[in-house]
Amino acid sequence: xxxxxxxxxxxxxxxxxxxxxxxxxxxxxxxxxxxxxxxxxxxxxxxxxxxxxxxxxxxxxxxxxxxxxxxxxxxxxxxxxxxxxxxxxxxxxxxxxxxxxxxxxxxxxxxxxxxxxxxxxxxxxxxxxxxxxxxxxxxxxxxxxxxxxxxxxxxxxxxxxxxxxxxxxxxxxxxxxxxxxxxxxxxxxxxxxxxxxxxxxxxxxxxxxxxxxxxxxxxxxxxxxxxxxxxxxxxxxxxxxxxxxxxxxxxxxxxxxxxxxxxxxxxxxxxxxx
Numbered sequence: 001x002x003x004x005x006x007x008x009x010x011x012x013x014x015x016x017x018x019x020x021x022x023x024x025x026x027x028x029x030x031x032x033x034x035x036x037x038x039x040x041x042x043x044x045x046x047x048x049x050x051x052x053x054x055x056x057x058x059x060x061x062x063x064x065x066x067x068x069x070x071x072x073x074x075x076x077x078x079x080x081x082x083x084x085x086x087x088x089x090x091x092x093x094x095x096x097x098x099x100x101x102x103x104x105x106x107x108x109x110x111x112x113x114x115x116x117x118x119x120x121x122x123x124x125x126x127x128x129x130x131x132x133x134x135x136x137x138x139x140x141x142x143x144x145x146x147x148x149x150x151x152x153x154x155x156x157x158x159x160x161x162x163x164x165x166x167x168x169x170x171x172x173x174x175x176x177x178x179x180x181x182x183x184x185x186x187x188x189x190x191x192x193x194x195x196x197x198x199x200x201x202x203x204x205x206x207x208x209x210x211x212x213x214x215x216x217x218x219x220x221x222x223x224x225x226x227x228x229x230x231x232x233x234x235x236x237x238x239x240x241x242x243x244x245x246x247x248x249x250x251x252x253x254x255x256x257x258x259x260x261x262x263x264x265x266x267x268x269x270x271x272x273x274x
Contacts, residue, residue, distance in 0.1 A: 001031050003059030011138025024155050031064040038071045045077045052080035058138040062087030070094045078162035081154040083147050085138045093117045099160035
């Protein structure tokens with residue numbers, strides 16, 4: 001999931017491209033369409049596409065993927081992985097999330113365990129690195145590599161398994177992913193969603209986890225990063241949502257992170273920018 005105006009969160013697009021090169025579908029959306037991406041993930045989940053979902057997002061997109069995870073929790077949809085890049089505030093990780101890897105340079109933006117959360121939560125503080133600030137954090141090669149490793153492991157069922165019934169591997173990336181019309185002048189959010197079945201254009205590895213920021217990665221890097229990455233289709237929304245079908249929106253996982261309107265992949269990599 002991208003942040004404000006799709007200008008400052010282009011690292012979500014970079015991350016979504018890396019996720020796609022690993023055979024995981026990733027969509028990128030703008031943080032403003034998070035609810036559209038959440039709705040798409042819920043429909044797919046209820047239709048039998050159980051991800052994993054990955055959400056990846058940056059800035060306002062990072063806020064979006066945490067809110068998307070909470071909305072999906074209310075709909076009983078599991079999320080494998082959420083990867084926020086420098087959100088603007090602190091959010092609670094809900095019970096449906098298996099892993100949160102929060103990359104931040106703001107101590108007040110640490111994520112917290114919410115009610116019923118029993119997963120893995122890491123706040124990675126990079127404030128001591130003078131080469132990283134809010135505008136560059138999503139483009140840092142080191143942090144992108146860290147996020148990509150987490151997304152791929154979740155997408156392939158090597159970590160962050162959302163439940164016993166979740167598919168072990170995210171769905172394979174399809175040549176022509178579906179698009180979701182953004183609610184805000186064509187801007188997109190990234191959520192990556194992944195799924196172990198071949199019934200959707202965003203199916204492949206476990207990351208529907210946003211992100212062309214993001215992601216929904218159905219498994220949340222949406223990896224092309226909606227307000228919402230994933231099975232993983234990657235918000236950071238990673239085509240985490242953070243989309244494996246991240247993410248941003250960063251479950252097989254579809255990942256959430258481009259600026260076109262695409263239905264969150266099963267790996268969600270999504271990102272929301274301030």
